[in-house]
Amino acid sequence: MNKLVLIGNGFDLAHGLKTSYSDFLLWYLNEAFKSLNRIKSSNSIATHEDKLILLTPIIRSSGYSILESLADFNKFINNNHITLKIKNDFAKAIIYQTTNNKWVDIESLYYSSLIKIYKKQKTSGTFLTTNEIVDLNESFTFMKSKLKEYLGAFKIKPTINEEIKQHLVQELINDQKAVIDCNTLFLNFNYTDTIELYKDSLPNSNFSEVNYIHGNLKDESNPIIFGYGDEMDTYYEKIEQLNNNEYTKNIKSFDYLKTSNYQNFSRFIDSSPFDVYIMGHSCGLSDRILLNSIFEHKNCVKIKIFYYQKTKDENDFFEKTQEISRHFRPINKGRMRKIIVPYEDCVPLTIFKS
Numbered sequence: 001m002n003k004l005v006l007i008g009n010g011f012d013l014a015h016g017l018k019t020s021y022s023d024f025l026l027w028y029l030n031e032a033f034k035s036l037n038r039i040k041s042s043n044s045i046a047t048h049e050d051k052l053i054l055l056t057p058i059i060r061s062s063g064y065s066i067l068e069s070l071a072d073f074n075k076f077i078n079n080n081h082i083t084l085k086i087k088n089d090f091a092k093a094i095i096y097q098t099t100n101n102k103w104v105d106i107e108s109l110y111y112s113s114l115i116k117i118y119k120k121q122k123t124s125g126t127f128l129t130t131n132e133i134v135d136l137n138e139s140f141t142f143m144k145s146k147l148k149e150y151l152g153a154f155k156i157k158p159t160i161n162e163e164i165k166q167h168l169v170q171e172l173i174n175d176q177k178a179v180i181d182c183n184t185l186f187l188n189f190n191y192t193d194t195i196e197l198y199k200d201s202l203p204n205s206n207f208s209e210v211n212y213i214h215g216n217l218k219d220e221s222n223p224i225i226f227g228y229g230d231e232m233d234t235y236y237e238k239i240e241q242l243n244n245n246e247y248t249k250n251i252k253s254f255d256y257l258k259t260s261n262y263q264n265f266s267r268f269i270d271s272s273p274f275d276v277y278i279m280g281h282s283c284g285l286s287d288r289i290l291l292n293s294i295f296e297h298k299n300c301v302k303i304k305i306f307y308y309q310k311t312k313d314e315n316d317f318f319e320k321t322q323e324i325s326r327h328f329r330p331i332n333k334g335r336m337r338k339i340i341v342p343y344e345d346c347v348p349l350t351i352f353k354s
Contacts, residue, residue, distance in 0.1 A: 001301065002208075002274040003172055003184040004294065007195050008281025010308055014350045015158035015194050021106055024150050025098045026070050031146075033064045036082075051142035052091035056083045073099040088132075089113055090139050106147075107286040110140050110250060111228040115235050118247070137249050144226040151191055152217055160197050163350045164279070167306060168198055171277055183208040185268045189281060191217045191224050208268075213261050213290070225255040230288035232329075253289065262290075269297050276303045279349055283323035291327040295336070304341040309352035317343050 012019040032055055035048040048055040058081040067076050073095070077084055086092045090113040097104040117133050172184055185208050186195050195210055215224035229252035230236065239247040248254065256262040268274075276294060283291060294300060303324065307317040321340060328336045 002182060002268070002272050003277065004269065004274045005168075005172075005184065005186045005277045005279060006281045006294075007186055007188045007190060007279055008283075009190060010280025010282070010349065011164075012158075012190055012192055012194050012280070014164065014280060015161055016156060017154065017158055017192065017194065019151065019190070019192065021104045022070060022098055024147055025094065025104065026067065027150050028146055029070075029073065030067050033067060033080075033082075037063050051139045052087055052094075054085040054087065056085070057081060058083055070098045088135055088139060089116065090136055094143075105284060105286065106143060107226065107228050108284065110136070111230070111233075111286070114228075114239070114247065118235065118239055118242075133246050137246060140227075140250055144224070147226065148191075148217065148224060154192075158194050158197065160201070161350060165198060165201050167279075167347070167349070169201060171304070172202060183268070183272075185265070186210045187265060188212050189214050189287065191215055193218060211261055211265050211268075213256075213265060215259075222259055222261070223255075225252055226250075227252045227255060228286050229253065229290060230285045232288055232292060233285075252287075266293075269294060269299055273299045273301050275301055278303065278305045278320070280306075280308075283320060283327065285326060288327055291324075292329075295324065295327050295339075296329070296332055300339060302339050302341055305346050306349040307346060309348035309350070312352055315348060317346060 009019055032048050032050070032053060036046050036055060036057060046057065064080055067073065086095060090109060093109045093113065094104055094106060097109070113136050114133070117130075117136065120132075121130070172182075184202070188195055188210050191212075191214060193210075193212075193216065199210075212219070212222055213225075216222045217224065227250040231251070231253060236251075281287075295303065305317060305320050305324075307315045307320055309315045324340065325333070325336060
C-alpha cells in the first residue's frame with residue numbers, strides 16, 4: 001500500500017514557523033508603518049502607499065512603534081494619529097477578517113471578490129475587462145510578492161519535532177513486510193522545505209519523494225503557486241465561459257502547468273492503491289480540485305487525519321471531516337464515510353501544551 005502524506009501549513013506551524021496568513025498580515029502592516037519612519041520629509045508629512053492601502057499621518061511623528069497584535073490594529077491607528085484608506089473591497093475583507101477574527105484565507109477572499117465583480121457585471125449585462133477586475137488581480141499579485149518576501153526572510157531554522165517523527169515512522173513503516181513494495185509521496189502544499197528534516201528518519205526503501213506541488217521558495221524553476229483552485233464551484237464554469245482571461249488569471253490549474261509536479265503526482269495516485277495521511281492541511285476549498293482528485297480516486301483506500309489539538313479538551317477533527325466532505329460529490333458521500341479513519345483511531349499531530 002503506497003502512502004500519500006498531505007503536508008499543510010499546520011505542519012510548519014507545529015515547527016515554530018510563523019507561516020499563517022495572520023502572521024504574514026501582521027508583518028505586512030508593520031512594514032507599512034516602518035516606511036512612514038523611513039520616508040520623512042522636512043517639508044511635508046510622509047505617507048505610505050501601495051496596491052492595498054494609503055497611510056497618512058495626521059500629525060508629524062518622531063517614529064512609530066511596532067504593532068504587536070492584529071487585534072490592536074484600530075487602536076494603533078488611532079493612537080498614532082494615522083488616517084487609513086483601504087483601496088478596494090478585497091483589501092477591506094483581508095484587513096477586516098484578520099483584525100476582527102484573527103484568521104484569514106487570502107485565496108478564498110480573492111475568489112469571493114472575483115465572483116462579486118462577476119455578479120455586478122451580470123446585472124449590468126456587460127462582461128468587460130474593467131478597472132475593478134484589473135485592480136483586483138494587481139492587488140492579488142502584490143500580495144503574492146509580499147508573501148514570498150515575508151517567507152524568504154525567515155531567520156528561524158526548524159528542528160525535528162519528535163512527536164511528528166514518531167507519527168511518520170509508525171505510519172510509514174508499521175508493516176515491515178510491505179516496506180519493500182511501499183512508496184511514500186509527501187505532497188507538500190507549503191513553500192518551505194520543513195518536511196526534508198525527516199528524510200533521514202525513514203528507510204530509503206520506504207521513501208519516495210517530496211513533491212512541492214505549490215512551488216519551493218528555494219527553487220526558481222519551481223515558482224510558488226498562490227491562487228484559487230475550486231473548479232467545482234458553480235460560478236467557475238460561468239466565468240470560464242466569459243472568454244475573458246482576466247477572470248481566470250489566478251486559478252491554480254493554469255499554474256500547475258508550469259512544472260511537471262502535477263503530472264508526477266497524478267502518476268503516483270494512478271499507479272497503485274494508497275492511504276492518505278493529513279498532516280497540517282486545512283483541506284479548504286482553495287485546493288478543492290486537487291483534493292477531490294485524491295479523495296475520490298478509485299485507489300484511495302483510507303484517509304487518516306492528524307488533527308490539531310486546540311486546547312486540552314478541544315480539537316478540530318470534526319471541522320476537518322466537514323472540510324473533507326466538501327471535496328466529495330453527493331454520489332460519493334457514502335464512500336467518504338467508509339474511508340475516513342474514525343476519531344478513536346486518530347491522534348493529534350502534536351500534543352497540546354498549555
